[in-house]
Amino acid sequence: MVVFNPLFSDISLDLKEIYRGMGYGDAKPEENIRQYVAEMIARIGEVCEPCFGYEILPVESVGTHDLKIGGRTMVTGSIITPFFRKAESVALFVATAGHRFDEWLHRLRSEGDIMEEFVADAIGSEIAEATARKMSEQLAADVGPKGMKIGNSYSPGYCGWHVNQQQVLFALLPEKPCGVTLNASSLMTPIKSVSGLIAVGPEVESTPYGCALCGRADCYKNRLKQKKQTES
Amino acid sequence: MTDLHALYEAILGGKLEPAVEVTNQAIAEGIEPQKIINEYMIPAMEEIGARFEAGQAFVPNLLMSARAMKGSLDIVKPLLRGDSTTTVGKVVIGTVKGDLHDIGKNLVASMLEGCGFEVINLGVDVSSDKFIEAVKANNANIICMSALLTTTMNYMKEVIAAVEAAQLKGKVKVMVGGAPLTEGFARSIGADGYSSNANAAVALARNLMES
Numbered sequence: 250m251v252v253f254n255p256l257f258s259d260i261s262l263d264l265k266e267i268y269r270g271m272g273y274g275d276a277k278p279e280e281n282i283r284q285y286v287a288e289m290i291a292r293i294g295e296v297c298e299p300c301f302g303y304e305i306l307p308v309e310s311v312g313t314h315d316l317k318i319g320g321r322t323m324v325t326g327s328i329i330t331p332f333f334r335k336a337e338s339v340a341l342f343v344a345t346a347g348h349r350f351d352e353w354l355h356r357l358r359s360e361g362d363i364m365e366e367f368v369a370d371a372i373g374s375e376i377a378e379a380t381a382r383k384m385s386e387q388l389a390a391d392v393g394p395k396g397m398k399i400g401n402s403y404s405p406g407y408c409g410w411h412v413n414q415q416q417v418l419f420a421l422l423p424e425k426p427c428g429v430t431l432n433a434s435s436l437m438t439p440i441k442s443v444s445g446l447i448a449v450g451p452e453v454e455s456t457p458y459g460c461a462l463c464g465r466a467d468c469y470k471n472r473l474k475q476k477k478q479t480e481s
Numbered sequence: 482m483t484d485l486h487a488l489y490e491a492i493l494g495g496k497l498e499p500a501v502e503v504t505n506q507a508i509a510e511g512i513e514p515q516k517i518i519n520e521y522m523i524p525a526m527e528e529i530g531a532r533f534e535a536g537q538a539f540v541p542n543l544l545m546s547a548r549a550m551k552g553s554l555d556i557v558k559p560l561l562r563g564d565s566t567t568t569v570g571k572v573v574i575g576t577v578k579g580d581l582h583d584i585g586k587n588l589v590a591s592m593l594e595g596c597g598f599e600v601i602n603l604g605v606d607v608s609s610d611k612f613i614e615a616v617k618a619n620n621a622n623i624i625c626m627s628a629l630l631t632t633t634m635n636y637m638k639e640v641i642a643a644v645e646a647a648q649l650k651g652k653v654k655v656m657v658g659g660a661p662l663t664e665g666f667a668r669s670i671g672a673d674g675y676s677s678n679a680n681a682a683v684a685l686a687r688n689l690m691e692s
Contacts, residue, residue: 272540282541358583363591364544370584412632434579434633 250423252302253387257294260379270371289368296353297376300427301344301384305449308336323417326409332400336448340388341418342402343426343444344381346373351439373441381443392449400448400455405435418444483507485521488553492525495545497552504553514557526550526596530680540588543680547595554597569597570690573615574625575607577636582629585659588679589625596683609643616653623689628659638670654689658682
């Protein structure tokens with residue numbers, strides 16, 4: 250597995266995503282809230298050590314609902330699987346805001362200021378996503394010279410890809426990739442982590458990815474979309 | 482003479498220090514704590530809640546108001562000791578077993594506390610046994626459960642079964658929430674109520690206390 254430890258300053262946080270995570274949707278927070286978020290990001294910069302890594306494995310077969318990789322069958326579901334049809338190989342990845350941030354977040358929680366906790370949590374989620382984006386950039390740069398392109402990143406727990414398939418994904422990676430572990434419910438620790446797959450191949454395309462892919466009524470992203478449509 | 486409208490404005494605007502300052506002044510002047518709560522604090526929280534429901538305020542506004550409210554309540558609560566209105570009700574809250582997501586649950590806990598409930602926060606990955614123990618130990622009125630995953634939300638049914646097995650059904654109400662949940666799911670598992678956000682959770686908890 251190739252592992253990278255980018256500087257926090259090299260992770261491009263998307264403020265709009267942080268505000269969205271705080272419940273603002275597309276609205277712009279008041280100046281005092283924006284200032285609060287900026288100060289919190291600066292504090293987090295002192296304690297956050299992001300990490301990402303990936304392992305590229307050949308695709309052995311692609312079914313209607315699953316992929317065979319490294320001798321194991323990963324049930325990716327009918328929505329996600331078609332995006333791997335043109336893949337020669339896949340990058341199995343992990344990206345995390347890291348243990349130090351996780352411990353800091355726990356300390357913050359124990360201090361009991363819900364506003365601090367809430368904002369730090371939203372920033373932490375975006376750090377994990379931004380680290381995953383950084384990983385995609387690195388992967389594209391690594392495989393590009395070999396004539397390969399990469400697809401979108403997909404994660405267990407979304408679009409009908411059951412979260413328990415994390416166990417298969419992690420079984421194909423070295424133990425504790427980037428220090429990330431799974432519990433019995435297939436949740437990761439540190440909690441601000443992202444894992445998943447990216448298709449790699451000369452014919453692979455990166456397509457606009459969003460909730461248009463799937464209409465699951467029990468997905469919170471679809472709920473937010475529906476709420477927005479109802480309000481507009 | 483203290484301008485208690487400033488307390489209303491401080492809570493509405495989520496300003497902790499002015500809220501505490503005005504409350505202290507009001508108490509020093511001998512104003513009835515119950516009057517401070519009923520005529521200024523609660524209306525301020527109701528107003529921020531209404532603005533939130535109307536899309537005119539956001540979660541951070543709710544949180545800051547709840548924080549200001551709690552700061553003021555902490556001052557007046559000891560003066561209410563012995564009064565039946567000291568606490569609106571006792572809530573045992575937790576994220577169910579297998580799930581580690583706690584921010585949504587903590588938002589609800591904070592709002593409930595800000596609105597006068599006593600909250601026993603059990604944290605994350607909470608088993609049915611822990612819920613039942615906490616209800617018995619605290620003589621709680623409500624169990625409030627949260628889950629973020631479709632895989633873990635089904636555990637709520639086990640907790641409700643444990644409530645029945647412990648012969649607590651009817652004595653303690655069960656409310657549930659979390660991103661993948663729906664009203665229909667809540668009904669299907671036998672919960673007494675469902676809420677989709679922290680503000681609605683407070684209204685639901687109040688209703689459950691009255692039912």
